[in-house]
Amino acid sequence: MTAKRFFNGIFLFLILLVVLDRISGAVLEYGIYKHFDLHSNVDYLVLGSSPATLDLSKALLEKRTGKKFAFYTQLGVTTEDRLIMLKHFLSINKSKLKGVIYELTPHIFTCKGLSENSNQLLFPYMNDKVIRDYLKIKCQSKLEYYERVIFSTSRFNEMTLNFAVRGIINDRTNLKFGIVDTIGLQKEIKANNFWKITMDTDCINTFRNTVYFLKQRQLNGTFVFFPVVHILTTAEPEKIKSVEQRVQEIVKINSGNQLLNYTILFKDSTNLFFDHLHLNVDGQKEFTLIFSKYFIQVKSSFNQK
């Protein structure tokens, strides 16, 4: 092989690679938008992280309420990511949205921990300007950012690929059949080895900005504290109280907002939890029924506004 033939081959191969990458990236992007219903005209947006994904059944909720919901919920996203996700959603869904259901847990103001690098989950949407601008600031290196600009498939990781595939095959199966290990959890709490609640100022400010942003866009929010296994609530009761109080103060900014607290809803039913922060399949069904019952009662007030 001559040098000329070698470099011609490399050049042609790169063109083929870019074409295939763009096609694959577009298919996956379609899948992830479909999974989160980002392009559909929905009535309500559920915004949050894994508790909202696992604790509420989209199908059951829609069936019981007769309304369409988009679940833009990704594991470990921070308040900052959520605000960007909200802006992203509104940039593509301008008209029909009636309200936002915002997931809360006692860790809502804990920026450090699970949520580090959560912005990685937003790479698949970087064709959208809102997301692109945000990621440009958040990326650890320019290399990380531009690699994803050039190769669209590199925007996906194991989790977002999972979402995209689920979107393409239309699969929302919940396989969380297990039951939380309360003895193990108790031991961890005793050993002081558990995810501590903190009140990070940045997170609080971003949450406040989110509430202001919703008000500005004339959208009402239903702020929901999702169920947490009771043992965990006994570990740091004072901190939980502080978080709840702070949320209450901020939510009040808009009188149309509602705050629901289901933290200790399943206080005596640990068998409904998959782990300390997430419900299992049975828990999901039960919680969705309770939540939709409430929702049917108050939807008229939503509609009026």
Next chain:
Amino acid sequence: MLFTSVNYFIFLLLIVVAYWLIPGRTPFYRNLFLLIANYFYYTWWDWRFSFLLLVLSGIAFGSAILISKSPEGNRRKYLLIISLILIFSSLFFFKYYNFFIESLGIALAGIGFSTQTRILGIILPLGVSFYTFQLSGYILDIYWEKREAERNPVTFFAFSSFFPLILSGPVERSTNLLKQMNTVARINWDDIAAGLKMILWGLFKKLVIADNLSAYINQVYQGPSGYNSVTLFFTAMLFMVQLYADFSGYSDIAIGSAKLLGFDLIKNFNLPFFAKSFADFWRKWHISLTTWLFEYIFNPLNFTLRKSKKAGIVISLFTTFFISGLWHGAAWTFIIWGLLHGTMLSVEVILNLKKRVWEKVTSKILKDFISIASTAFIFITVSLISVFFKANSAGDAFYIIGKIFSFSSGSVYIGSSSVTFFLNILVVLFLLLIEILQYRKIASLNFSETRLPIWIRWPGYASLIICIFLFGKTTAGFIYFQF
């Protein structure tokens, strides 16, 4: 600078371009450049490690010259013994000292002596197991007059620290690599293309297959008591695939990188999952180490014990595989792993199934059936033995094996996501498909020749890159780095 990092590929690109731009009628300047690049690469990890490499290379270089100058007799033998002791004592100190001291303490406590063992806080220099074997192999080659001692220190030190090999092999022979370093190579674009393809295939195996399987496997091995027989059995099979994808992936990147510089390295894997016997498996698995062990341990020992016939072979096999186990790690799990392989090979030698059964079968259908059945049997047995390779302790390994054979009911655990599980199975099947193509000689092992048309190959290569983009986000180290 992991082989899977962007930094490594920037480094490799710069080295390859600069290397081929160096003119000269002798390889001196290229080797000098390579030597600097090698030490730059090695000190990138930890500058302290390079002193040991430098000293041991110096010992091998000097002693080889002295051995080659010495006439036949005791002086030559003593020189060999002293140099080997010096080289292996460093390996013993860094890798095995704590293990032996601990084991000795436990053994003494078992017979009633109370001792206070002192564990040293030493870190294992990267690649020490590989380069000590490479250097000792070189000295033995000189002693057995397989080659002349290298007189040029630049060439020798470039050989002993060659960056694609230094961390995890393949364990190269001086008769192969050093010989190539003494010639002026011309750039060969076919080799460059083949090298790039090998690197790509290696990256795919490591990042897409091995690293994605590791999450599932680690989860099961962290708490084996929570899983049923089927899951533990399935995980043992998956671990064998992970180990293969991880290490052969590393080897492919190493061999591909060397190919870009014009060097042909020893092949390290040759479709081991198609092995039809344990002997066949070891001819296909970690070839560079196995051939080293057979060349420098098994053969001399077997020759010494030749009068004992089969008993001699069995003793030699056990000794060789005991050393192989110990080489892999200073832990009882690895020793048991090595001895189990030694046992399987010994059983094969004693039963001599090849002559007794295989050669007597004339029916093609029966031959095909035996061939498939023995391939499956070898894969399953090797996977079950590999439980000792992976388990946290010998106790855990025995527990897992025991539970697998308890045949407890239940279905396979599919992990936290069915989609991820399905994708993992898909990539394993893809690996199998490629290996079948290689086994059937439709695709070649080093990707240099293939019967596949370009409209399949090129989209295939592009798909591999896309899969790496999609799955290759982990930064997990290579399994063989710990050795």
